[in-house]
Amino acid sequence: MSNTNASGRGSRVLLLGGTSEIGLAILSALDLAAATEVILAGRDPQRLEAAGKALNRPVTVARYDAMDTGSHQAFADQVCAAGVPDLVIAATGILIPQERPSGTCAAPPP
Ligand SMILES: NC(=O)c1ccc[n+]([C@@H]2O[C@H](COP(=O)([O-])OP(=O)(O)OC[C@H]3O[C@@H](n4cnc5c(N)ncnc54)[C@H](OP(=O)(O)O)[C@@H]3O)[C@@H](O)[C@H]2O)c1
16 A cells, blocks of 8 residues: 555555454555554553554554444544544454354265
8 A cells, every 4th residue: 555645645554443453464465555544443442552662663542342333423523633544444343153053065966
């Protein structure tokens, strides 16, 4: 990703679920320019700060609770005040343990 967007500002990427395993893995896989700013949004400032330190780039943390819908407009206003993000990764959620299939598959009918 180029480090400037159409507005001429530096690129910004917003990760909703800023400590999410898959969200951070997507960020890593994107191979962003070193100066691209990442905004890590979530509920736990300390864990967000810790995740941000590992990214080795400009990082901002923002408080975001997906369940607190009354706070979302203020959150969006806060994030966008410094420029609308060029990319939003929505990784907020709960990974439910997946059961392994048991038994063996029946052979298909001849
Ligand atoms: N990992 C995978 O391979 C994979 C594959 C496909 C889909 N997914 C889906 O991707 C989502 C994230 O999975 P993950 O493996 O990254 O899980 P994870 O590491 O446990 O991350 C979940 C993230 O969601 C945040 N979160 C949960 N409830 C929130 C809320 N109410 N408001 C704000 N943030 C909230 C958590 O923040 P806190 O630290 O504050 O709890 C954490 O940052 C899940 O829905 C999962 O089903 C994951």
